[in-house]
Every structure is written in structure tokens, then in C-alpha cells.
Amino acid sequence: MSYETEHIAASLKKARASKGISQRELAKRSGVPQSHISKIESNAVDLRISSLASLAHALDLELELVPRKAAPAVRSIARNAITQNNRGNADALNELNRTLRALNTLPKALQENTATQTLHKQLSEISNLRNTIHQTGALHQLRTTLEAIEGNDGLKEIRKAARDAKRLRNELVHNVAPTETQESKPAYSLDDEEDDDA
Amino acid sequence: MSYETEHIAASLKKARASKGISQRELAKRSGVPQSHISKIESNAVDLRISSLASLAHALDLELELVPRKAAPAVRSIARNAITQNNRGNADALNELNRTLRALNTLPKALQENTATQTLHKQLSEISNLRNTIHQTGALHQLRTTLEAIEGNDGLKEIRKAARDAKRLRNELVHNVAPTETQESKPAYSLDDEEDDDA
């Protein structure tokens, strides 16, 4: 196949890797079969626009036709957006690590409490979602809440933190940005936000 | 078909109109049949990437997957490139018109010369290529050459102008920018520049 289709295939593969999801996960989100995604990413098919659009949508990409003269500027903007996204991810992972450390240095009496263990579990699950974490602000708030606890007087704060962490974890599983309201989302993404491990 | 494919179809149609070429002309340049182009532009097929790439190439466009967040900025850059292209076209047409006027105000003795008639013919043919004309500089030079002619002492200049106009016309027919050297062109566009009306 041509250079152009190869370029598209490489862009899709890179975007999926950057999001940290598997071909099977992308198949679920896009409706395109995993085996077909494998072929697409290795440039083994001349895929249809509708399939490309489905994959692009699932990867938060848009397909644009741009004047050749503007292509270098467009690629630069695309790279900047990716770089900023990666930086947001790095910052959030940093806050997450500091939150875990704050949790682990709580007094022993608090450590053995169920709320603390629930919080720990949620943060571990969040940690497993590595590349999709961008919630630097929310994690920062969790961390400063924990770091403010003195003595054994922190059960209330820990319980609240556990609830916040659970909500954050559920949002991440559905890849829903916490700032979006339900009403503003396009119809095709108004899916249930319940814990899908049930 | 979906919004996304509709968007692509509309972009293709607009780009072709902007270039001022017919579906049959685009079929020649891209290798995609005219009847298929008609279906594509009316969003009646879910076309393959390779076909889209062929059309994009013939229309001086590139296909890019860009992060959704960067899409507004990318569209703005694309619009700017198109606007500048249109402005370049308008400026060139303006110079062309002024060149024709300068030609028409030459002394009668020079008007009846074969070189003058040849020059007029070339400028008319250039005029027929309306949307693809961007050579403001070259046309400006032609115009100032003609405007500098005084009395009947301009045959040499007119002959040179006729040769320049013929070369410009041939370049336009092949849509080759005059600043590009032959060696720097990719192999697929190293086509013959002879007059194809022969």
C-alpha cells in the first residue's frame, strides 16, 4: 500500500499506544473487530473511511484534509497537543505517587481502618490506568487532604477521600473527563458509568 | 453515511471547486473515474483510504489524524492557507488584467505584429485557467515590460514577453509552480511539460 495509507496506519497505532489500550479494548470502543485492527495497524488493508472514522473517534482523533502547504504547521500543532497530553499524564502520575506515599505514612490505627484500605484499593486501580490519568487537580486535592491529617483524627477525611477516589476511578474506566457534564456529551457517549467489574 | 464521511466529502468538493477544475479533470489527475468522483462528492460511497489519498494528492491536500483538542486550531490553519491561496489568485488575476490592458494600448503598428498576437493568445489561454493562477510576480514583470514600451520600438520586448507568457501558460497547464526545479520534484510528478494541445 502507499506511503499515505502507511502514515495513517502508523498514526493509529501510535495513538492507541499513547492511550495505553489494547487492540481488544479499542475493538470494544470502536466496534471494529480486533483481528481487523491488527491488519489495519500493519497496513494490510485499504480500509474504508467509516472504519477509520470509528477508530479515530475512539482514539479522540479527528480526520482532516489540509492544504499541503499547511501540513507542516498542522503536524506541529498535533505534536504539541500530544506533548501537552503526555505532560498532563506525567503530572497526574506524580500526584498519584505522592498521594500513595501520604496514605502509607498515616498513623497505624488509621491504616487498619476499612476506609483506608478501600482508598488504597481505589488508588491501586487508578494506578493501573497509567496513560489515561490526567486528573492532576483531583489527585492534588486527595493528597493535600491526607497530608493534613494529624493524629488519629482523620476518619472523616479518609472516608471522603475514598469516595472521591472511587468516583475518579469510575470516571477513568469510562474515559470520561470529570469536567464534562452529562448533558453536554454527544448522545453516542452517554453510557452508564457504573462499575463494570460487577 | 456518518457526519465524518460527509465532512470529508464536502472538503473534497470544496477543494476541487476552489481549484476550478471539473470532475473529469480531477479524474484524469487522480486516476479515480469521474462517475466515482460524483458519488464520492455526494457522500454516496464509503470510500477507501487509497482512493481518498489519490484525490487528496491531486488536490494538493494531505490527510491527517489530529487530536480532537487540536482540531479547531488545525481547521483555522487550513482556512488561513486557503485564504492566502485565494488572495494570491486574486492578485495574479489583477496583474493579468492590467497586462491585457497594457497590451491593448500599444501603438497600432505593434498591435498588428505577429508577436503581439501570439502574446495576446497566450494571455487569453492563461486567463482561462482562472483559479490556478498565482504567478503575481511573473505577470507583474510582463506588465511593466509592456508599459515601458514607447513608440514603435518594442518588438524585441514583445517577443520576449510572448516567450515568457508561453512558458507560464505551459507551466499552468501542468500545474507546476515556476519556482520548483525539475530535480526537486518527486518522481511521480516529473511529467512532460510540452503543450498538450498538440
Add this chain to the structure above:
DNA sequence: ACCATCGATATATAATAACATATCATTATC
């Protein structure tokens, strides 16, 4: 009136994408 060109539509055929389903070798985790 005649002619050329346009975009749209029709018909027939061949090639291939899209999909379902299954399985493989490899890797990582417990």
C-alpha cells in the same frame, strides 16, 4: 442549431473490506 462540457446515473464485473469465529505463540502475573 450545433457542439462541447458538465455532474449524475445506470449496468455489469471483479476484487476486497468487514465481520464472525477460532486459534496460535508469546509474555506477564500469581
Add this chain to the structure above:
DNA sequence: GATAATGATATGTTATTATATATCGATGGT
């Protein structure tokens, strides 16, 4: 060692694109 998950590959079927070729009604130029 067992298990789960991964990307790649295989088989079979169906629907659709891509193409060649032709033609139509509409439009514009001479």
C-alpha cells in the same frame, strides 16, 4: 505450572467499492 491477556493469522461468507462504459438532461459557447 496455571492462567489471562496480547497481537497476529487463518477460514469462510457477505456486502460493497472500484472500474469500464455508456448515457442522460442541463448549460454555455459559437
